[in-house]
Amino acid sequence: MTTMRTLVRDGARRTGRAAAARARALRSRWRGWSRRRKSLVVALTALAVVLVPVGSAALALRLQYVGDPSPEARSRGRDALWLGHAWVDGRKSDADLADLVERLAGTGVRDLYVHTGPLEHDGSLPPAVHPRARWFTEAAHRALPGVRVQSWLGDEVKPERDALDLEDAATRDRVTASARQVLDLGFDGVHFDMEPIRPGSAGWLALLDQVRPVTAGRGAKLSVAAPQIDPLP
Template identity: 60%
Template sequence: MVLLVVVCILLTPVLAATVYLRLEDAGTLREDARTRGRDALWLGHAWIDGRKSDTDIAELGIRLAGTGIKDLYVHTGPLDNDGTLSPQLYPQARWFIDAVHRSLPGIRVQAWLGDLLTPEFDGLNADDPATREHVVATSIQALDLGFDGIHFDFEPVRSGSTGYIAILEQVRTITSDRRALLSVSAPVIDPLPGLHSAGAALFDHGKWWSQAYFAQVARHVDQIAIMSYDTAMPVRSLYAGYVAEQTTLALQVTPPPVDLLMGLPAFWADDLGHHGAAETVAAAIRGVRVGLGRTDRGRRAFGVALYVDFAATQQDWADYRRDWS
């Protein structure tokens, strides 16, 4: 009997969360909750290291035609742990930028830069002033190539990190002067208040941000893209509900001029943190549309971002076009 009571106590919050997320997915899909022409696509490193050709550019143009994709985040790093970036990593960056600008007018190309961070990894230390200066210099280095913006993906950034905010403040000065964009990838927001603190204390992992810290980061950038995947949700309805909740939480605090983009899982993985049959592009878009439709359906600075081009299937693209474009 005691064991039964303990099990019931442990399962109660799990069951409550399950019911809550299922209800989150129960919203109505508004027809006006679709692309605003401000979507993005993460691109792999092959586009700038010499593995792609003009034929690939033409095929990319066909892929993007008729969609709402405005920005391409092309993998240009990773940064060295001191914040520097070797030019040997991007021999064809200028070719790619010029080819996109010539063949795909209106599409912007941003340098996707990042690294693993301390203290969780032996990586870049955002709290070190010298390292931050190197990141600023690297950003200038990328903009000098002709990139339309800088897209940072540092992981994991702990909720409340002042070093990360300092990087954004310093780089934003440069991008503003150059009339370039500053965008970031962001982890999901606490689905439960204080969960980021529990995650850091119990698992030494900064998976979540508080809503307040998300808002602080959003105030320092032009675009913020939530990596709304790897959620451990076991079925599509719960995943869609989770994304709907994330969309609402982000919309509540993202400044109106800042582009808020919700990440779509255009890749396959099947492990403890990501159930491939549940985390689909179609399920994510459903959650995005529910969250947008009930929270801020008139917002223009909003979109989705597909991760990632080299793993996306024909079905992923078909779902994106049918349900969002």
């Protein structure tokens, strides 16, 4: 037993002396390097500290999409699709709609958010910016029964931008009229994407209170774009 303890103790001492010798050699080599070389090593080390976890996370995310989908990877019938302005300004045709219907088959998409604006800075919505809106709502309702077609309206907001002033009552009245306008065109809801909205904006909250009775009275939806809150950035 004593011999075994001695061997372990001697081995530990040799390991410690070897590690100390390597540390001294590294310090000596470091002192001999130029300032430029030291700066390069520090920069590369810092870059590696950032890239390794980011790269690992990216690789892990990529691997989630490799192989056969898991049983949990299925639609719950509450998915949505965002569609650009081309669907209401005349650039899309019946053939494009037929292709869209084919693509949506079996996907579980329940809502289509169609960019119908943008709003003017005074809150109005010129009919000239969406001349084919009624064509799209009627055609989509026929081809996609059960799918809600919602009007996506937005603009930049004061004071960060020289644009929509939600603190102005007349502007809010015109935005409300724009909401009625798109509902008259056959949309099933109004979706506002105003940005940037300051927390606790009185004008923004007043607008929502003003538009809600309009959508509720038509049996339509009222929704807003809001920042996504993630557990990690």
